[in-house]
Amino acid sequence: QYEFPRIEIKEEEIMKKILLTAVNAKYIHSNLAVYSLRAYARELKENIVLAEYTINNRTEYILREIYLKKPDVICFSCYIWNIEYVRELAAEFHKLRPEVPIWVGGPEVSFETERFLKENPAITGIMMGEGERTLTELCTSFEQESSLEKIDGISYRRGDGTVAVQPLRSLLPMDE
Numbered sequence: 060q061y062e063f064p065r066i067e068i069k070e071e072e073i074m075k076k077i078l079l080t081a082v083n084a085k086y087i088h089s090n091l092a093v094y095s096l097r098a099y100a101r102e103l104k105e106n107i108v109l110a111e112y113t114i115n116n117r118t119e120y121i122l123r124e125i126y127l128k129k130p131d132v133i134c135f136s137c138y139i140w141n142i143e144y145v146r147e148l149a150a151e152f153h154k155l156r157p158e159v160p161i162w163v164g165g166p167e168v169s170f171e172t173e174r175f176l177k178e179n180p181a182i183t184g185i186m187m188g189e190g191e192r193t194l195t196e197l198c199t200s201f202e203q204e205s206s207l208e209k210i211d212g213i214s215y216r217r218g219d220g221t222v223a224v225q226p227l228r229s230l231l232p233m234d235e
Contacts (some may be wrong), residue, residue: 060105074106075201078130081111082121082141082148091138092165092190099191099235103198114144117144122151130199134186137165146179153181162197164190172214173222184215187218188227192233 073170079097081090090111097107108128112121125133125148128156133152149161165188168175172185184207193212200207207215212228 061182075131075198076129077103077107077132077134077198077201078125078128079107079109079134080125081109081136082116082144083111083113084140084213085113085115090136096190096194100195100198103202105201106202108235114141118144118147118151121148122155126155132160134162134163134164137163137167139167142167144232148179149179160184160201162186164194169170174214176214176222182216184213187212187214189231191231 079093079178081093083090088213093109093111097104097109100107108130110124110128112124133149135149137145145163149163152159153161160183161181162184163182168185169187172187175185186197189212193210196210197207199205200210207213208223208225211226214222214224217223
């Protein structure tokens, strides 16, 4: 009888997969925000996976693709042309994998965040304003499973269902 070798996995080697998801207006458009966010979070680049789709893709197709990527956290980039699509994707994905936090960011969700979270119970949190530093801190928090209370520029749903709104983050210098 063959016995499989035992593989020891150290806790610090287990990395969370964070999926930055863009739903673009057309195939010829690319979402520069997700590339900029990933580039800024260079120390965590191995954790961050990009996925781009268009509003012309069927919801079922995108849901399947996201599901097959097996993310630990999903982040959607939100704009006027995709916000309704993102809301639907988040609600449907939450039904499939309710344990996966869903975060959103972008100009369509950076304001009136408390109302947006109340209207969209599948969404865990919102990155407000510039997301480079915020996403980097969030990714670190996901990895370390630490509190979100010290991260500026986010609104999120606490465990008890109430919404926390952190102070806005100051703008990054352009050379960063």
